[in-house]
Structures are given as structure tokens and as C-alpha cells.
Amino acid sequence: MFQPNMFESHHHILDISCKTSENQLDMLRDEDYESKSGTDIMEAPSGDEQDPNQRPNKKKRYHRHTQHQIQEMESFFKECPHPDDKQRKELGRRLTLEPLQVKFWFQNKRTQMKAQHERHENTQLRNENEKLRSENIRYKEALANATCPNCGGPAAIGEMSFDEQQLRIENTRLHEEIDRISGIAAKYVGKPVLSYPNMPSHGPTRSLDLGVPNFGPQQGMVGDMFGANDLLRSVSGPTEADKPIIIELAVAAMEELIRMAQAGDPLWVQNSDTSSEVLSEEEYMRTFPRGIGPKPLGLISEASRESAVVIMNHITLVEILMDVNQWSNVFSGIVSRAMTLEVLSTGVAGNYNGALQVMTAEYQVPSPLVPTRENYFVRYCKQHSDGTWAVVDVSLDNLRTSSISRCRRRPSGCLIQELPNGYSKVTWVEHVEVDDRSVHEIYRSLVTSGLGFGAKRWVKTLERQCERLASVMANNIPAGDVGVITTPEGRKSMLKLAERMVLSFCSGVGASTAHTWTTLSGSGADDVRVMTRKSMDDPGRPPGIVLSAATSFWIPIQPKRVFDFLRDENSRSEWDILSNGGLVQEMAHIANGRDPGNCVSLLRVNSANSSQSNMLILQESSSDATGSYVIYAPVDIVAMNVVLSGGDPDYVALLPSGFAILPDGPGQQEGGNPEVGTGGSLLTVAFQILVDSIPTAKLSLGSVATVNSLIKCTVERIKAAVASP
Structure with missing residues (x-):
């Protein structure tokens, strides 16, 4: 009978003891001593160097530490910025320094770090203040230039309806967003970019070659299927010339996702046989004629939409989707591997509003009989005027003519709406074009129905994981738990x-x-x-x-x-x-x-x-x-x-x-x-x-x-x- 090997885990735990308190004299010295470079220390002459016939000289001299001494003390400072007497003596003995020299060096270092921290905070506060001042000026100008919708003359604030005020504010915000994105793009190419969809139709093949790829012969077993096109092994970030195009694609994809999530018939048609929604490809191409180009030969379309209410705050959901580690952990059954290649924008106002990330990911069904799907894409997050958040992905494969894409991600993602009870309503759209000929026949119905990679699987996984996360965050032991667990820890x-x-x-x-x-x-x-x-x-x-x-x-x-x-x-x-x-x-x-x-x-x-x-x-x-x-x-x-x-x-x-x-x-x-x-x-x-x-x-x-x-x-x-x- 085959028995499992039992194993033990051996720990090697390093305990670093560090006292974080000093006596009152040390605290006073923190304010009195300043180091010009962090490497010098002033000290009085020793008794042997003084002339007994002269009065003691109050003038202090500099003692410059060696590079080795500085490195050792810097290293110790990272672990323990407040060494006690015993630690100072031991450090002085190792570095051939007096304990008092060690003590003064650490005091100077702490003062230096405190000053640097204060300078950094002051810079941040000045920048925030400048942003608020500029925003205030813009709003004043917008109100000053307001016109009456009836006569065209200047309008007082009281004459505008609430809806009109909101439209004007939103219009200002949209102009600012266009200016900000154009500014990012101009930084990369030296000139403002044209707004999407005026992208070059016959531009360089490097960026927008929409030609039909020529698929070579299919490779054999699942394990070797995508070995020649493994994006996660040999992937690199976008070039400087690609970045303005990526920004334009992301903005257009966000607009498409919103319309795909909210539209009904004729874009989404009800299937009478399965009572599910089916995307009309003809209507889709009429509604969205531009984008990442026509569907390549050999790929089929998969489109699905699903909504649900989940037990999670909307802000937490956005953070999970925009953090690649949290995202791949929550959706571990679907995302086998994922990586953020470059962050083009971290967002504004201390959150992910406006965040842009270039990513690569591999999606799976839990079986070796279904080949994974790989995507190289940009993820864009935005908060809209009604408070709804949206996160959209769109493939960037057209920027890589050297790779043959077997799966393209048209604008896909989710809308997240805050609910009064702290929950969130999520509407998920999945829209891909894929070569699924290598899926084993017993899994084909699962995949083609959308249960393998479609919106329903993403939403149901999210529902279940939100319940699990709520269980993890419990600070007590719920009544449903039984057995030998006695503490919340x-x-x-x-x-x-x-x-x-x-x-x-x-x-x-x-x-x-x-x-x-x-x-x-x-x-x-x-x-x-x-x-x-x-x-x-x-x-x-x-x-x-x-x-x-x-x-x-x-x-x-x-x-x-x-x-x-x-x-x-x-x-x-x-x-x-x-x-x-x-x-x-x-x-x-x-x-x-x-x-x-x-x-x-x-x-x-x-x-x-x-x-x-x-x-x-x-x-x-x-x-x-x-x-x-x-x-x-x-x-x-x-x-x-x-x-x-x-x-x-x-x-x-x-x-x-x-x-x-x-x-x-x-x-x-x-x-x-x-x-x-x-x-x-x-x-x-x-x-x-x-x-x-x-x-x-x-x-x-x-x-x-x-x-x-x-x-x-x-x-x-x-x-x-x-x-x-």
C-alpha cells in the first residue's frame, strides 16, 4: 500500500530586539545635534591632547568615520534606530568607536531622517494645496462664464437647475480628463494626440496592422499547445511610441463597456431556448465600427453578460480588481497567472480613478484538457459622474505583430454600483475572440456555453469569494463554526x-x-x-x-x-x-x-x-x-x-x-x-x-x-x- 510521506516544517526565526525608548537626555540631543552629511561627528579633544597650562578649549573638531563604519551603522539603523547602552557598546567595540561616538551618530541620523520626512510631507502638502487652488479657480471661471439657456446671457447660479449645474460640472471634468490624458500622451510623443477614433487607418504595421494572421499547423498535446507564444515567459512592457495609442484604446474601450453593460435589444437578443442573452454580432459591428479591428480568420466570438449583488463594499472591489495579486488570488480558479508590466497612471484623488495598467494574464478551466487563454491588455479604471465605477480590459495584441494571437479580448470588464446597505451591484461583460479548436470534446459544450470562461463564471466566483472574505474578516467565532478552534486568531x-x-x-x-x-x-x-x-x-x-x-x-x-x-x-x-x-x-x-x-x-x-x-x-x-x-x-x-x-x-x-x-x-x-x-x-x-x-x-x-x-x-x-x- 502506498503511503504519503509525512513531513515537518522547521522554523528559523530571527528575533531582533530593539528598544524604542531613550532617556530624557537622548530625546533632547535629538533636537540639539545636526549632521551636515550624515557621515561626520563633532567631539571635544581628549584629555591627553589638552595642554595642562591652558584653559580647556571649547572648540569642537570633526571626526570623519570610515566608509565601513558608516555602512555598518546604516545597516544597524535600519533594524534598530534607537540602540540601548549595551548595543552601542557592542557596536563601538566592533567598529573601534567610543560608545559616545556611536550614540551621537545615531542621534544625528535620527534628526536627519526626521528632517527628510518633514520636507517630503511639506512638498506633498504644497502640491495638494496647489491642486485645490487650481481647481477652485477653474470652478469660479466656469460659474462666471455660465450662460442662461433661454436668452444666452450671463446666468446667476440661482437661475440654473440642479441638473444643469451637474451637467456643467461633469462637462468640466470631462474636459480636464481629456487634457490630462492628452498631456500624458504628449509627454511620450511630444505633441497632443488626436481623440479616438481618428486613429490612422493605414499607419505603421507596428501599431495597427489589422491583417489576418496566418495560423500554422496546430501543435499536439495541451501541455505544449502555447509554448511558442507564451506571453508570460518572454513578455516585455509597451514601447514609448505605443503608449499614446494604448491610452486612446483604453478611453474608447471604457465607452464601449458602459454601452455594452447597459444596452438591451437589438444589441443583446434574448435566446428563447435557453432564456439567456446573445450578442448580435451584426448590431455590434454597426454600433462599434472602430476598435481593435475586425475578427481575424480562425477565431470565433464569445460574448456574455451577467449581473449580481455581492457582499462587498464598492471601493474594496475596485482595489481587488486593480491589484494584480489580489485579483489573481480571488479568481484563482480562472486566472492561472497574471502580471502587471507597467503602470501608465496611478489615478487621482488618492484612489484608482483614472488608473491605467498594462498587464498580461493567463485564464484557465481546471483541467489539463482545456488549453489556457493568454491576453496582453490594458486595464483602465474610472469613476463616473453617478458614482458608478467601471474597470475595463482591452487587448493590445495589434501592437505586437510578431505574436500570433489565439485569444483577443474586446472591451470586457465590469460596472460596480454602490448600494445603500454597503453591498455592490456588479454587471460583468466578457467579450473575446478565440481559437478553441484544441478544447477536448468532452469540455466543448461547457466552453461554448460560456460556463468555462464567460461572465457568469466570473460573477459567481466573485459572489462566493466575497462571502469567503467576509468570513475571514470576522473578529469572533461565528455560531456556524464548530470543533477544536477556540480563538479568532x-x-x-x-x-x-x-x-x-x-x-x-x-x-x-x-x-x-x-x-x-x-x-x-x-x-x-x-x-x-x-x-x-x-x-x-x-x-x-x-x-x-x-x-x-x-x-x-x-x-x-x-x-x-x-x-x-x-x-x-x-x-x-x-x-x-x-x-x-x-x-x-x-x-x-x-x-x-x-x-x-x-x-x-x-x-x-x-x-x-x-x-x-x-x-x-x-x-x-x-x-x-x-x-x-x-x-x-x-x-x-x-x-x-x-x-x-x-x-x-x-x-x-x-x-x-x-x-x-x-x-x-x-x-x-x-x-x-x-x-x-x-x-x-x-x-x-x-x-x-x-x-x-x-x-x-x-x-x-x-x-x-x-x-x-x-x-x-x-x-x-x-x-x-x-x-x-
Whole structure:
């Protein structure tokens, strides 16, 4: 019987003690001593240098420290700007300085840093004051130039309606935004840019060549599919000449997104068969004749729109979308990798209003049978006059003639509307053109229906993650939580550990171009794909050779039934070979939302073999209308006790395994209402096993064969168990 390697996490924690208080004399000296360069110190002559026949000379001299002494004290200052007597003596002994010299140097350094900080704050305040003064002048001028709508003469403020005042203010804001964006562009090219859509139709091929790409022969297995066009491996930021074009594209994309999110018929047509919205491509091209150009040959259009109310403040939502790390974490099941290449604008007024970022990202369905989609795009964020925020993405592939795009992102993104109860209404639009010929046939219905990459999956994932984040932020232990968790700190640590487990699983289960999957046999859906990773110097993973194995298959069982079976600890012995038939008990339970299936659990496996030690398993299960996950990892008992007491979970070594359960396509219930999950399930099973604790060891064929047998046996057990009545 194959048993998992149990591992321990060893900590090397460096404690730096630093007293942050000085006696009263030290505090006074902070104000009295000033350093001209930060490298000199004045001191009185020593007793040996004084003439006994003369009165003591009050004049002080400079003592210049060596470069080595300065570097050492600078380094110490970063860790501890207020050393105590003992630390000063030790530092003086090492640097051959008197403790008093060390003391004076640190006092001078603190004074210098304080002055620099004050100068920086003063500069910021002056700049803000100047902005406010300029804005005040502009508003006064706008009011002074106001005209009466009836007679055309000058108007007093009382004569204008509230709506007219708002229109004038908004008009002024729009002019300022145009001026600001033109100013950014002029900085790059030396002259103002023409407003979109007056972009050159026959300009240099470098920027706007809208010719049809010539697709070469399709490459073979999923793992190698996009290897020649891996944007995330060889990507570089935009050139200076590209930046004004990027700005124009972003402004036009924002206008298009707003209209796409708010328009109805004839742009969006209701499908009577599925009761879903379908974008009319003819109407779209009439409404938006300009943009990133016509659809290239070989690509098909996917467009979808979805709305929902989510449990999150609108400002927090904007921050998540504009921070690439938070965005890829919240949407880890969809975004396998992401990177911000360059920030063209950080926004104004201390928020993301007007922020522009050039980014690249890779989108996935959690299966090695569905190739990922890569995009090089600009993300633009703006707050509109009614308070609504909008975040839009649009592809920049036309700026890269050297790459053949297999997925173009037309203006896509979301509108975020603040609600009185602190929640937000989100309207999401996804509009892409993609070559999906390499999607495996069992996933084709899922992808073409929009459940794989469409707006519904983004919105349902966001709904679920907002509930999870609300659970994480709880400062107490809610009534829905049970088990061995006794403190809020222990609860937060366990949720943080579970989040890292989920991120690790999602980043390794799909067909990302960062992976090189090896297929053990043929090219069928049930065949196992394996890859190896070497883990070294990572406290979150056990050191050694890790073997990852994954397979996807279809079963004629509803996704909810498969999800409930796999997450239930009482049925775990029916499929989990590693539990070896032992009794599984839930020791802790943290609710993560309204759905009872959304939770984090700590399970204990009481092995049937008394000679084996009991095993702990951390598990997170989550489900929404577009898919479900059951992700778990064996955890060390000692390390888990540290986490439950509120300790740092980053040092707990994890190798997550688990399941991704997706519907096989949109179902149909009586009455014509569409319902996901009324058909069969697409199930991906993934394992990570530590096959050798030495990272430099060679992978044996026996290890591969063992993991292959393990995953196939698990699949057979699951099929047999869920098929039985």
C-alpha cells in the first residue's frame, strides 16, 4: 500500500530586539545635534591632547568615520534606530568607536531622517494645496462664464437647475480628463494626440496592422499547445511610441463597456431556448465600427453578460480588481497567472480613478484538457459622474505583430454600483475572440456555453469569494463554526493556510504553459498526465521531488451529487486510498458562506492499522452555479497545533490534492428555465505526492507507476460509488 510521506516544517526565526525608548537626555540631543552629511561627528579633544597650562578649549573638531563604519551603522539603523547602552557598546567595540561616538551618530541620523520626512510631507502638502487652488479657480471661471439657456446671457447660479449645474460640472471634468490624458500622451510623443477614433487607418504595421494572421499547423498535446507564444515567459512592457495609442484604446474601450453593460435589444437578443442573452454580432459591428479591428480568420466570438449583488463594499472591489495579486488570488480558479508590466497612471484623488495598467494574464478551466487563454491588455479604471465605477480590459495584441494571437479580448470588464446597505451591484461583460479548436470534446459544450470562461463564471466566483472574505474578516467565532478552534486568531490562521492550499492546487491543475505535462498513454480523456517539480528552500512545501498527476473524465451524475459525496467525511473511506479504510472524523469546521458546502474542515483519519500514527487532513470545499472544488492536503499534527493557536501558517508544508467538478454544459429543466448541473459532470482528479525527499534525486519509473495506479484506482472507486443508488 502506498503511503504519503509525512513531513515537518522547521522554523528559523530571527528575533531582533530593539528598544524604542531613550532617556530624557537622548530625546533632547535629538533636537540639539545636526549632521551636515550624515557621515561626520563633532567631539571635544581628549584629555591627553589638552595642554595642562591652558584653559580647556571649547572648540569642537570633526571626526570623519570610515566608509565601513558608516555602512555598518546604516545597516544597524535600519533594524534598530534607537540602540540601548549595551548595543552601542557592542557596536563601538566592533567598529573601534567610543560608545559616545556611536550614540551621537545615531542621534544625528535620527534628526536627519526626521528632517527628510518633514520636507517630503511639506512638498506633498504644497502640491495638494496647489491642486485645490487650481481647481477652485477653474470652478469660479466656469460659474462666471455660465450662460442662461433661454436668452444666452450671463446666468446667476440661482437661475440654473440642479441638473444643469451637474451637467456643467461633469462637462468640466470631462474636459480636464481629456487634457490630462492628452498631456500624458504628449509627454511620450511630444505633441497632443488626436481623440479616438481618428486613429490612422493605414499607419505603421507596428501599431495597427489589422491583417489576418496566418495560423500554422496546430501543435499536439495541451501541455505544449502555447509554448511558442507564451506571453508570460518572454513578455516585455509597451514601447514609448505605443503608449499614446494604448491610452486612446483604453478611453474608447471604457465607452464601449458602459454601452455594452447597459444596452438591451437589438444589441443583446434574448435566446428563447435557453432564456439567456446573445450578442448580435451584426448590431455590434454597426454600433462599434472602430476598435481593435475586425475578427481575424480562425477565431470565433464569445460574448456574455451577467449581473449580481455581492457582499462587498464598492471601493474594496475596485482595489481587488486593480491589484494584480489580489485579483489573481480571488479568481484563482480562472486566472492561472497574471502580471502587471507597467503602470501608465496611478489615478487621482488618492484612489484608482483614472488608473491605467498594462498587464498580461493567463485564464484557465481546471483541467489539463482545456488549453489556457493568454491576453496582453490594458486595464483602465474610472469613476463616473453617478458614482458608478467601471474597470475595463482591452487587448493590445495589434501592437505586437510578431505574436500570433489565439485569444483577443474586446472591451470586457465590469460596472460596480454602490448600494445603500454597503453591498455592490456588479454587471460583468466578457467579450473575446478565440481559437478553441484544441478544447477536448468532452469540455466543448461547457466552453461554448460560456460556463468555462464567460461572465457568469466570473460573477459567481466573485459572489462566493466575497462571502469567503467576509468570513475571514470576522473578529469572533461565528455560531456556524464548530470543533477544536477556540480563538479568532487560530481561526484566521487556519483560513489563511486553506487559502494557500487552494491557490497551490489551482495553479497546478490546468493546462498552463508554465507546465510540461507528460501523457502516460494515448490522448483519450481518461488518460493520466504527470509532471515533476523540484522543491527547495520553500517553507510552504516539503523539500524533494514532487510528482503531480491529473486526469479528467465524464460521469453521468449531477455535479451537486458528486460534490456532496466527495466533501462528506463519512464517505471518504469509499474512495480515499490514503486513508486506508480508517474512520474519518471532522475536528473543526469553518463556514465560508450561505451554502453549507462552502467550508474549511480539519479531518482526522483514525487508521485501521494501530501501528500507524493518526493523520490530519486540511480540506476546503466550495461550490457555486458554475463549478465546485474539494481540495485537501495531509498536514503535520505539530504544525497544525501551531496554526490552531494563531501561529504563522506560511511555514506549514503542504502538497494539495483534490477535485474540480464542472457541469458538462447548460442543462434544461421543465418550464424552460436554464439550470446548470442537470446533466452529467466533468471531474478532474489531481494528486501531488512527495516521491523523494532529496531534491537532486532521480525520478524512478516505479514512482510514476505507483502514482498512476493510485489515481486510476481512485477514479474507479469514485465511478463505482456515485453510480450506485
